[in-house]
Amino acid sequence: MNYFSPKTAAERFAKGRPFFHPFIIQHVKDFLSPENSFSRALDVGCGTGFSSIVLKEIAENIVGIDASSEMISFAPKDERINYLIADAESLPLAEDAFDLITMSQILHWLDHAVFFTEARRVLKNKGWIVIYDDYFSGQIKDNPEFQNWYKEYFLQKYPRPPRNWVSFTAEDTEREGFNLVRHEWIENTITFTKETLAAFLLTMSNVIALVEGGQENLKDVELWLNNNLKPFFEGSKEENFLFNAPVWFLQSID
Numbered sequence: 001m002n003y004f005s006p007k008t009a010a011e012r013f014a015k016g017r018p019f020f021h022p023f024i025i026q027h028v029k030d031f032l033s034p035e036n037s038f039s040r041a042l043d044v045g046c047g048t049g050f051s052s053i054v055l056k057e058i059a060e061n062i063v064g065i066d067a068s069s070e071m072i073s074f075a076p077k078d079e080r081i082n083y084l085i086a087d088a089e090s091l092p093l094a095e096d097a098f099d100l101i102t103m104s105q106i107l108h109w110l111d112h113a114v115f116f117t118e119a120r121r122v123l124k125n126k127g128w129i130v131i132y133d134d135y136f137s138g139q140i141k142d143n144p145e146f147q148n149w150y151k152e153y154f155l156q157k158y159p160r161p162p163r164n165w166v167s168f169t170a171e172d173t174e175r176e177g178f179n180l181v182r183h184e185w186i187e188n189t190i191t192f193t194k195e196t197l198a199a200f201l202l203t204m205s206n207v208i209a210l211v212e213g214g215q216e217n218l219k220d221v222e223l224w225l226n227n228n229l230k231p232f233f234e235g236s237k238e239e240n241f242l243f244n245a246p247v248w249f250l251q252s253i254d
Helices: 006-016 022-033 052-058 112-122 142-156 170-175 194-201 205-213 218-233
Strands: 036-046 057-064 081-085 098-104 123-132 135-139 178-193 239-250
Touching: 006 112, 006 194, 006 205, 022 052, 022 098, 022 123, 022 239, 036 052, 036 239, 052 081, 057 098, 098 112, 112 123, 112 178, 123 205, 123 218, 135 142, 142 218, 170 178, 178 194, 194 218, 218 239
Parallel strands: 036 057, 036 098, 057 081, 098 123
Antiparallel strands: 123 239, 135 239, 178 239
């Protein structure tokens, strides 16, 4: 099941996902330090376009691809971005076409070996892949009770569906034809109100798998979240939540 192909899921995604991407792309810019922008960048798994639009900071021309036409329908239109509906494991793109590939919160859904074969094909010599995520830690700063609720109630009621967890060694990436040049974990903070936190949780594949799979009713999930989140916002309209963002910098081997 493509958890993000239904229109209902795409609508919630466009509404509820935080725009954390500029924070990550600034780290990418600082590390790669291109004197000039990359000529062409490919954003794999572009979703509703957040991860593509931010590439305007470092690339002249951008192609965003996603397997879900519904997700792409919410992507902002821009003259420097061309969106394509396509599978990451079968890219309808020419060889040696891109200087940079970025992947935000997508690689864990893919067949790694098949994707990297395609990535080598469409990347120029010494081209870069930047893979990044933004994991919700389930933590409010200075409030351990929320993490207890997240682990013991939310994740028990809405377990994570199977995926290929992303973790690389230098040997892993070399086998795929890339050098692992850098790996870092970045902590960032996102501020939510009760309403925006509920909207974010409704975009998680945990919830999508059950709602769009017909095992849960969306209105019931919204009511359950509203009742459960209310105690954590009684003293404040908003709270700061911790996220952990791993970033991998891979460069193609000659």
